[in-house]
Structures are given as structure tokens and as C-alpha cells.
Amino acid sequence: MKFVSSLCVIGPSVIVRLAGFQVEVSPPLSLNPDVPTHVIAVANQKGGVGKTTTAVNLAACLAAAGRRVLLFDLDPQANATSGLGLEKIEGASCYRALLDDSPLLEKIQPTAFENLQIIPSEVDLCGADIDLARAEDHLLRVQRALKPVIESGRFDVILMDCAPSLGVLTLNSFAAAHSLLVPLQCEYYALEGISMITRLLNQLRDGGINPGLKLIGVVMTMYDARTKLSQQVVSEVRQHFGELVFETTIPRTTRLAEAPSFGKPIIHYDKYSAGAAAYEVLAQELARRLDQ
Numbered sequence: 001m002k003f004v005s006s007l008c009v010i011g012p013s014v015i016v017r018l019a020g021f022q023v024e025v026s027p028p029l030s031l032n033p034d035v036p037t038h039v040i041a042v043a044n045q046k047g048g049v050g051k052t053t054t055a056v057n058l059a060a061c062l063a064a065a066g067r068r069v070l071l072f073d074l075d076p077q078a079n080a081t082s083g084l085g086l087e088k089i090e091g092a093s094c095y096r097a098l099l100d101d102s103p104l105l106e107k108i109q110p111t112a113f114e115n116l117q118i119i120p121s122e123v124d125l126c127g128a129d130i131d132l133a134r135a136e137d138h139l140l141r142v143q144r145a146l147k148p149v150i151e152s153g154r155f156d157v158i159l160m161d162c163a164p165s166l167g168v169l170t171l172n173s174f175a176a177a178h179s180l181l182v183p184l185q186c187e188y189y190a191l192e193g194i195s196m197i198t199r200l201l202n203q204l205r206d207g208g209i210n211p212g213l214k215l216i217g218v219v220m221t222m223y224d225a226r227t228k229l230s231q232q233v234v235s236e237v238r239q240h241f242g243e244l245v246f247e248t249t250i251p252r253t254t255r256l257a258e259a260p261s262f263g264k265p266i267i268h269y270d271k272y273s274a275g276a277a278a279y280e281v282l283a284q285e286l287a288r289r290l291d292q
């Protein structure tokens with residue numbers, strides 16, 4: 001396991017913080033340009049496990065490394081939207097595009113960060129689960145809406161930040177995704193969250209809704225090196241999922257928790273923090289997996 005702390009060389013990248021010196025030599029991030037847009041759902045039906053933090057910060061790190069990234073906020077709580085410094089604006093979400101087939105491309109907004117765009121969320125998405133359930137092809141609405149966005153060739157990666165539920169909107173994102181990325185909090189009940197997701201993954205694959213859907217990886221979040229519990233949970237999850245678990249583990253840090261209130265991803269809020277380093281290395285790991 002490559003746990004990131006403020007006093008270590010981190011994983012394959014080289015970000016060193018020693019006695020006041022900060023040296024950063026990150027290798028260039030590569031995604032195979034021949035591979036079309038990757039669509040990834042960041043999901044776990046449990047709340048508070050680090051989905052939004054992971055979606056926002058991975059999006060920002062990939063964008064900072066030159067990838068063209070779209071963050072698609074599919075959670076009515078709109079934490080990814082506010083985490084990137086955007087106001088929640090009535091009518092700005094994907095809601096109408098999902099229900100009326102109006103163009104989702106028109107919902108894409110720039111952010112303050114280069115290469116990073118967003119489809120924001122707002123409270124109207126609360127009704128989407130119920131409204132979509134009554135609609136025809138109700139599980140394929142996100143997939144259908146995203147098709148022109150993918151075909152536009154404007155993005156290398158689309159990251160969908162899902163709500164903490166397995167409602168219709170989340171199932172839509174699973175049906176539209178090439179892969180799922182599951183954050184697991186380093187806590188006693190971590191594995192509970194994922195058993196439902198893996199069962200659902202198999203159902204979506206076997207049921208023909210998304211036969212190609214795969215689990216791109218499990219990321220352990222809020223790791224606290226001071227507790228034995230964190231270590232035990234990580235080793236248990238690794239026993240279960242083997243190499244699917246990312247080598248990079250995200251530490252529990254105050255800076256990561258503070259950054260959203262400033263509307264900034266951690267690499268723009270505190271570039272040399274342990275949290276920023278962790279998400280930079282995780283983004284490199286993810287890019288390697290996407291290239292395979």
C-alpha cells in the first residue's frame with residue numbers, strides 16, 4: 001500500500017515534502033488519445049464515504065494534467081457543483097435534458113479551472129427519480145442524453161458524481177458508464193456498501209442493460225494512519241478485491257474537508273498538501289487503468 005503522508009515520497013510520482021522543502025516532479029499523465037471518451041460513475045450507495053470529494057478532485061487533477069474533463073453532477077445535493085465554486089441555479093441541471101430530450105450539451109458550463117467543465121446539479125433533480133420512473137426507457141435517459149456529448153469529442157473523461165442511493169438516477173448513470181469507480185471509507189462497515197454495488201453491476205451486465213460495464217477500481221478514503229482500524233479495513237478490502245483496489249489511499253485531512261467551502265479542488269486550494277498529492281497520484285493510477 002502506498003499511503004500518502006506529508007513526509008514521504010508518494011507512489012509512482014515524486015512529490016516530496018521534507019523539512020520545509022517541497023519538491024514536485026510529477027511524471028506526465030497520459031491517456032491513450034486513440035481511446036474515446038471514458039465515462040466513469042463515481043458511486044457507492046452510502047453517503048459520506050468520499051464520492052464527491054473523489055469526483056471533484058480526480059476531475060481537477062486530470063484537468064490540470066491536460067485532460068479535457070467533464071464533471072457531471074447527478075446528486076440533487078449538488079455538492080460537486082458547489083465544490084467547484086458554482087452557484088446552484090434553477091434550471092441549470094440535467095433534469096430537463098433527461099425528461100424532454102432537450103440537448104444536454106447546452107447544460108455544460110465552464111469552471112474557473114482550465115480543461116474542467118461541469119454539468120451542474122440543483123434541487124430539481126430531487127424529483128428526477130420519481131419522474132424518470134414513469135418515463136419510457138427510464139434507465140437509459142442519461143445514456144441517451146450523453147451520446148451527443150461523447151460524440152462531440154470535447155472530452156477525454158466524463159466523471160459522474162452519483163447520489164448516495166441506488167435510485168433511478170444512479171441506475172441511469174450505471175447504464176451510461178463504461179466503468180464504476182467506488183470510494184470506500186476506511187471504516188468498519190466499508191464492505192457493506194460495495195456488496196450491493198457488485199451485485200447490481202452483475203445484474204446490469206447480465207441483464208443486457210450495460211454488458212460492458214466494469215469496475216475500474218476501489219479507492220480507500222479517509223485513511224487514518226494512527227488507527228489500527230484503518231489498516232485492518234484496507235487489508236480486508238484488498239483481500240476481497242485484490243488489485244482492483246487502487247494502490248493510492250486517500251488520507252483523512254482537514255484540508256480536504258475545508259477545500260469545498262472555498263469552491264476549490266484541493267490542488268488549487270492547497271497544492272502541496274498530503275490530500276492534493278494523494279489525488280494527483282490517484283489520477284495517474286486511474287489514467288493508467290483507462291489506457292489498458
Ligand SMILES: Nc1ncnc2c1ncn2[C@@H]1O[C@H](COP(=O)(O)OP(=O)(O)O)[C@@H](O)[C@H]1O
Pocket residue numbers: 046047048049050051052053054079164221222223250251252253254256257258260
Ligand atoms: N479524505 C478526507 N479527509 C477529510 N474529510 C473528508 C475526506 N473525504 C471527504 N471528506 C469530508 O467528508 C464529508 C463526506 O464526503 P463526500 O465526498 O461529500 O462524501 P459523499 O459524496 O460520498 O457523500 C465531506 O464533508 C467531505 O468534505
Ligand SMILES: [Mg+2]
Pocket residue numbers: 051052053075079162163164
Ligand atoms: Mg456526494
